[in-house]
Amino acid sequence: MITLNNISKRVANRTLFENVTFTFNEGCRYGLTGPNGSGKSTLLKIVMGVEQPTTGTVALPKKVGFLKQRIEDFSHFTVLDTVIMGNTRLWDALSERDRLYEAEMTDEIGMRLGELEEIVAEEDGYSAESNAEVLLIGMGIPEEFHRKKMAEIPTDRQFRALLCQALFGNPQALLLDEPTNHLDLESISWLEEFLHDYQGVLVVVSHDRHFLNSVCTYIADIDYETIIAYPGNYDAMLVTKTAVRSRAEDENKAKEKKISQLKEFVAKFGAGTRASQVQSRVREIQRLQPLELKKSNIQRPYIRFTQPEKQSGQVVLKLDNVSKGYGEELVIKNFSCEIHKGDKIALIGNNGRGKTTLLKLFAGVLLPDSGKLTYGHQVDIGYFPQNHADVIDKHTDRTAFDWLKGRKEIVFDQDARGVLGKMLFSGDDAFKAVRALSGGETARLLIGGLLLTAPNVLIMDEPNNHLDLEAVSALAWGLEDYKGTSVVASHDRGLIDDFATKLIAFEEDGIHFFQGPLEEYLQKKAAK
Ligand SMILES: Nc1ncnc2c1ncn2[C@@H]1O[C@H](COP(=O)(O)OP(=O)(O)OP(=O)(O)O)[C@@H](O)[C@H]1O
Ligand SMILES: [Mg+2]
Numbered sequence: 118m119i120t121l122n123n124i125s126k127r128v129a130n131r132t133l134f135e136n137v138t139f140t141f142n143e144g145c146r147y148g149l150t151g152p153n154g155s156g157k158s159t160l161l162k163i164v165m166g167v168e169q170p171t172t173g174t175v176a177l178p179k180k181v182g183f184l185k186q187r188i189e190d191f192s193h194f195t196v197l198d199t200v201i202m203g204n205t206r207l208w209d210a211l212s213e214r215d216r217l218y219e220a221e222m223t224d225e226i227g228m229r230l231g232e233l234e235e236i237v238a239e240e241d242g243y244s245a246e247s248n249a250e251v252l253l254i255g256m257g258i259p260e261e262f263h264r265k266k267m268a269e270i271p272t273d274r275q276f277r278a279l280l281c282q283a284l285f286g287n288p289q290a291l292l293l294d295e296p297t298n299h300l301d302l303e304s305i306s307w308l309e310e311f312l313h314d315y316q317g318v319l320v321v322v323s324h325d326r327h328f329l330n331s332v333c334t335y336i337a338d339i340d341y342e343t344i345i346a347y348p349g350n351y352d353a354m355l356v357t358k359t360a361v362r363s364r365a366e367d368e369n370k371a372k373e374k375k376i377s378q379l380k381e382f383v384a385k386f387g388a389g390t391r392a393s394q395v396q397s398r399v400r401e402i403q404r405l406q407p408l409e410l411k412k413s414n415i416q417r418p419y420i421r422f423t424q425p426e427k428q429s430g431q432v433v434l435k436l437d438n439v440s441k442g443y444g445e446e447l448v449i450k451n452f453s454c455e456i457h458k459g460d461k462i463a464l465i466g467n468n469g470r471g472k473t474t475l476l477k478l479f480a481g482v483l484l485p486d487s488g489k490l491t492y493g494h495q496v497d498i499g500y501f502p503q504n505h506a507d508v509i510d511k512h513t514d515r516t517a518f519d520w521l522k523g524r525k526e527i528v529f530d531q532d533a534r535g536v537l538g539k540m541l542f543s544g545d546d547a548f549k550a551v552r553a554l555s556g557g558e559t560a561r562l563l564i565g566g567l568l569l570t571a572p573n574v575l576i577m578d579e580p581n582n583h584l585d586l587e588a589v590s591a592l593a594w595g596l597e598d599y600k601g602t603s604v605v606a607s608h609d610r611g612l613i614d615d616f617a618t619k620l621i622a623f624e625e626d627g628i629h630f631f632q633g634p635l636e637e638y639l640q641k642k643a644a645k
Contacts, residue, residue, distance in 0.1 A: 124138075124175070203285030298556075330351050383398050429493055499570055511552045516550055557585055596615070620638050
């Protein structure tokens with residue numbers, strides 16, 4: 118059981134929650150939902166004690182597993198160590214022990230080492246590595262990756278390693294922050310099954326409707342500065358939430374109408390002979406005060422890419438027998454293709470088959486090992502990487518406004534502010550530090566960069582990760598409307614259906630360029 122007592126949280130000038138009291142019960146699986154920036158990650162951090170609430174307290178079981186949203190915090194650790202860190206008590210003891218063994222031995226240090234050894238034994242530290250390896254293998258991370266640094270393995274595998282970190286040490290409660298980002302459909306169904314069997318308290322943040330519907334027995338929705346629990350899955354929550362809201366609004370309207378009638382009566386007869394009737398109406402007006410309904414913070418960004426400043430040539434990109442690999446293994450093998458002006462291409466296929474690598478080649482972030490890649494006339498690429506930290510350095514005090522202005526050589530302040538407003542950073546929010554931005558806010562800022570620079574080729578790697586449903590549909594609309602050339606990797610069928618007219622499919626038997634939309638491709642594949 119996880120209990121929140123009177124939790125409030127204010128950040129800068131905003132209230133995220135006000136006096137929230139809530140219990141997450143044993144054996145229930147909660148989806149924690151709410152729009153980007155509503156405070157889901159912050160709430161999980163408060164529960165974990167990583168961040169302090171403004172007021173209130175949290176009660177927790179002894180062992181809690183936590184899936185973090187940021188991989189870049191672990192890039193310098195090995196994969197195995199990253200997993201073992203999931204048991205904080207063990208990890209702290211192991212790190213202190215290693216430090217002390219390097220210092221000169223004294224009685225005091227000897228005593229402390231004894232204590233530490235005890236903790237390590239209690240926490241099953243001697244089998245930590247082998248336990249971690251079992252988890253990693255189960256999650257599809259091959260043994261040769263286990264001793265590598267996180268930054269040296271593919272991005273999607275880094276996220277799986279974080280998932281192993283959360284599961285390490287059999288926690289009684291599991292807090293997952295957007296676990297399906299970066300996972301392909303196969304891995305998502307694996308995770309769904311895994312979570313069905315999990316016995317402890319589960320709290321999972323997600324914007325993936327299908328996943329929430331399949332996993333959750335309750336939805337805890339953050340909106341109106343509080344958390345409301347709805348029994349059932351995500352779709353059931355939407356129905357109830359809308360119904361409850363419109364009932365409250367209707368009641369308020371009825372009350373307001375009644376009040377104005379009563380006021381009229383009081384105004385008419387207040388000075389006259391019907392004193393007792395007037396008095397009782399005044400009392401009724403006081404009793405009827407309509408509830409103050411807090412505004413919902415669901416909002417939709419406006420994503421419309423402007424007409425590119427320069428036009429590219431008819432052939433945008435040409436690959437001749439291009440190969441690319443990491444170490445021994447080739448991820449892309451002798452791939453050739455031609456991308457034409459105005460193409461709207463989706464990259465589909467399971468994790469680990471090279472979508473990100475191919476996009477990085479397209480974007481010029483990586484160079485081919487062999488073969489030839491040529492760009493067409495006046496090609497101007499805007500790149501949205503899978504890992505946002507590749508372009509937004511989160512370790513500085515830069516504001517969203519400064520970052521955006523830095524994307525273009527000459528830019529007027531009001532143009533930058535305009536873009537920020539469309540991306541829902543209005544007023545003071547434009548001057549938020551990028552390091553404070555939530556996952557979805559960061560993705561919106563990146564899209565803002567693309568709006569501002571107006572490239573004629575968009576290369577986007579899973580742009581819908583982290584975005585809430587409103588933002589994903591805004592993005593789908595923006596991509597459909599875009600007049601340049603776009604190449605986008607995604608696992609979101611809705612998004613692909615909406616914009617893509619061609620596909621690059623990463624299948625087990627290789628990479629195929631398909632000159633038609635997803636539906637046609639799937640039909641052809643099924644017919645085989
Ligand atoms: N130190 C801070 N200063 C100012 N604002 C902050 C700070 N820390 C967090 N915030 C803001 O608090 C809000 C909640 O952030 P949080 O990461 O919890 O959102 P979230 O619900 O997890 O969103 P997402 O769905 O995008 O992941 C955001 O608007 C964020 O910018
Ligand atoms: Mg978040």
